[in-house]
Amino acid sequence: MPDTASIERTRRDMDLQLNGKSAFVSGSTQGIGYAIARALLQEGASVVINGRSESKLDEAVRQLGLEVPGATVSGAVADFDDPTDVGKLLESLGDIDILVNNVGLFELAPFEQITDEEWQRYFDINVMSGVRLSRHVLGKMLATGWGRIIFVGSESGVNIPADMVHYGVTKAGMLALSNGLAKLTRGTAVTVNTILGGPTYSDGVADTVTQIARAQAMPADDLKAAIIGGNATSLLQRFIEPTEIANLAVYLASPLSAATNGAALRADGGVLTAMV
Numbered sequence: 001m002p003d004t005a006s007i008e009r010t011r012r013d014m015d016l017q018l019n020g021k022s023a024f025v026s027g028s029t030q031g032i033g034y035a036i037a038r039a040l041l042q043e044g045a046s047v048v049i050n051g052r053s054e055s056k057l058d059e060a061v062r063q064l065g066l067e068v069p070g071a072t073v074s075g076a077v078a079d080f081d082d083p084t085d086v087g088k089l090l091e092s093l094g095d096i097d098i099l100v101n102n103v104g105l106f107e108l109a110p111f112e113q114i115t116d117e118e119w120q121r122y123f124d125i126n127v128m129s130g131v132r133l134s135r136h137v138l139g140k141m142l143a144t145g146w147g148r149i150i151f152v153g154s155e156s157g158v159n160i161p162a163d164m165v166h167y168g169v170t171k172a173g174m175l176a177l178s179n180g181l182a183k184l185t186r187g188t189a190v191t192v193n194t195i196l197g198g199p200t201y202s203d204g205v206a207d208t209v210t211q212i213a214r215a216q217a218m219p220a221d222d223l224k225a226a227i228i229g230g231n232a233t234s235l236l237q238r239f240i241e242p243t244e245i246a247n248l249a250v251y252l253a254s255p256l257s258a259a260t261n262g263a264a265l266r267a268d269g270g271v272l273t274a275m276v
Contacts, residue, residue, distance in 0.1 A: 016254035019044035022096045023253065024137075026050045026080065026129060027103030029060040031202035032152060035242035036100055037073070038064055039250040045098065046072035050089070052079040080129040081121060090136050095144075098253045099137050101130035101174070102152040106204070111165045119166055126170035130177055138181065138190070147190040148253045151178045152245065155196050155268040175264055182262030191261040193252050198268030199228060201239035235270025 023040050027033045029051035037047045041064060049064070051057040057075040064073045078089035080103050104126045109118075134149055141147025156164060157171030175194050182192040199205075201224070209227070213220040228239055248267045251257055266272060 016043045016250060016256060018250070018254055021045040021098055021253075022047075022094075023098035023100065024048045024050070024076075024093060024096045024133070025100040025102055026133065028100075029053070029056050031204060032197070032200060032242045032245050033100070033102040034060060034064075035246035036102065036152070036249045038067060039243070039246040040098070040253060041068040041071040041073055043250055043254070045253070048074050048076050048093070048096070050076050050078055050103070052077070080125045086129075086132055090132065093136065095140055096137055097141070097146065098148045098150070099133055100150045100152065100249060100253070101133060103129050104152070104170075106164065106167045108163050109166065110163070114166050122166050122170050123173070126167070127173045127177065130174055134177075134181055134192075138184065141190045142185065142188055145189055146255075148257075149178075149181065149190075149192040150249055150252050151175070151192075151194040152249070153178070153194040153196050153264070155198050155266070155271050158196065158264075158272055158274075178264070179262055185261060189258065191252075191257065193257075193260055193262070194264045195245060195248055195252070196264050196266045196268050196272070197245050198236070198240050198266075198271045199231065199234070200242060200245060202242055205239070231271065233271050233273050238269075240267065240269050 018040065023045050025033050025037045025047060028037045028049040037049045040047050049057065049060055051060065054077050057077055061073055061075045065071060076089055076092060078085040080086060105122055130151055137147065138149065151174050153174050154171045156168040157175045160168030160172065178192050178194040185192060209224050210220045213223040224239065228234060228237065245267050248265060252260065
């Protein structure tokens with residue numbers, strides 16, 4: 001396991017030049033989104049986090065305030081499966097310098113059992129959330145002369161998993177969207193990039209592992225080790241921690257990443273085997 005506190009101290013010793021920047025992170029009351037929001041706050045950015053539940057959102061805002069004293073953090077309730085919620089969110093969202101498209105659904109399901117309605121739901125949340133948010137902020141970023149759009153993608157968008165075809169297809173769509181948007185930023189200081197995350201022990205994954213382990217009457221840690229051990233291509237040979245995804249995200253959000261645009265950067269633990 002990585003020494004998370006040490007990694008965060010090392011990152012903070014660098015000046016990522018994010019003081020005074022504003023950010024919005026979708027789907028950020030827990031897991032990867034929460035870790036990214038915390039990392040941005042630690043670097044001096046103000047952050048609006050997002051979730052579906054007002055009580056859970058308020059608790060996440062409170063917790064971030066405790067973890068990053070003096071941070072400027074607020075919350076915006078919106079369910080990206082509800083067009084009315086999305087419309088209200090866009091109306092309330094002020095000018096932001098950094099957009100992190102993180103919200104997403106994932107679920108193991110046999111292909112033949114996935115209905116049209118489920119396909120549409122996955123597409124609306126995993127792809128259209130990024131379309132709608134990016135459409136809202138990109139023009140303003142280009143007009144002001146600086147901005148960052150980051151998509152939190154997955155290695156599943158490159159190597160589509162047989163037991164999550166619907167998820168992989170939407171993550172491939174996200175990757176294409178990011179690449180296309182980057183071409184609109186030519187000659188500017190606005191960048192659009194995607195993080196290809198690998199198997200990450202987010203809150204959602206942890207809950208799933210716990211439920212399966214309980215059903216199989218085995219320790220959750222044993223199942224966790226068995227799952228990642230069964231991944232023949234993983235070089236890391238353990239689950240990635242959300243903070244490790246956040247470290248890459250906060251770099252991409254910073255002015256230091258100016259030469260990185262239109263890229264799909266891996267934080268996949270070596271799961272993907274192709275060289276490019």
